[in-house]
Amino acid sequence: MKTLIIVIHPDIKNSVINKRWIKELEKSPEKYHVHQLHEVYPTQQFDIAAEQKLIEEHDRIVLQFPYYWFNCPALLKKWMDEVFTHGWAYGSQSGHKLRAKKFALAISLGLKEEEVQPGATYKYSLEEMTRPFELTFEYLKADYRPLFAYYGMTYNPSEEWVEKSIPLYLKFLDQFQREQSDTYIGIA
Numbered sequence: 001m002k003t004l005i006i007v008i009h010p011d012i013k014n015s016v017i018n019k020r021w022i023k024e025l026e027k028s029p030e031k032y033h034v035h036q037l038h039e040v041y042p043t044q045q046f047d048i049a050a051e052q053k054l055i056e057e058h059d060r061i062v063l064q065f066p067y068y069w070f071n072c073p074a075l076l077k078k079w080m081d082e083v084f085t086h087g088w089a090y091g092s093q094s095g096h097k098l099r100a101k102k103f104a105l106a107i108s109l110g111l112k113e114e115e116v117q118p119g120a121t122y123k124y125s126l127e128e129m130t131r132p133f134e135l136t137f138e139y140l141k142a143d144y145r146p147l148f149a150y151y152g153m154t155y156n157p158s159e160e161w162v163e164k165s166i167p168l169y170l171k172f173l174d175q176f177q178r179e180q181s182d183t184y185i186g187i188a
Contacts, residue, residue: 003177004058005106007036008065008076017108017153017162018066024166031177033058037075044075051083056097060176063133064106067149070122070129080136089140098142104176105133105147106169110154148172 005025009018025032035054041047055061065072087095107126115121116129126149137144150165 001059002031002033003060003062003173004054005032005034005062005064006079007034008038008063008073008079009036010038010073010075012036012038015066016157017150017165018064020162020166021064021106021108021169024170032173037079041075044078046079046082048083048085051079052085052088052097055083055101058101060102060104062104062106062173062176065108066153067107067109067126084136084140096141098137098140100141100143102143102145102176102179103133103137104145104172105130106172107147107149108153108165109149109151111151112155113149113151116151145176 007018007022009015012019012022022034022036025034033054063072063076065076071077084090084098086092088097089095107130109116109126111122116124116126118125118128122129127147130147134144148169150168152161
């Protein structure tokens with residue numbers, strides 16, 4: 001079964017790492033369904049039924065986005081607010097369509113890994129800063145899995161550095177597909 005990769009990036013044309021990840025994922029259409037929200041919905045008006053159907057067709061969903069201002073891009077929050085509706089995602093007998101579906105985050109950061117640790121510059125780990133995702137998916141009875149993070153874009157935007165992320169991301173996705181994603185993977 002394919003993994004649905006929902007990409008949320010407000011400026012993918014000028015992206016370095018997320019654009020490169022998409023290019024790599026698109027080489028394996030038998031494994032990954034890449035769904036770029038900004039490309040599909042340039043006016044940010046979602047086809048809720050189509051989005052819900054797409055999720056229902058996949059057991060594993062990865063939300064891929066750059067992490068900035070200590071949060072996800074605004075379109076991801078809007079998408080969750082509008083797609084995860086009462087009666088479909090939660091709140092009724094026929095709801096809970098996300099029950100047992102596996103969700104994970106794939107995040108690119110400008111910060112160094114050592115900057116986002118308890119007691120460090122930004123006080124909290126990335127897992128702590130993304131806790132609202134964990135709580136959301138728990139509430140929806142989905143299976144929230146450990147995240148993938150690639151750190152340091154601000155400090156090391158070289159092509160070589162970006163290329164080093166590819167095998168790490170693919171390894172994470174392979175583990176996620178085999179349901180063995182029990183550990184956090186990241187690189188400084």
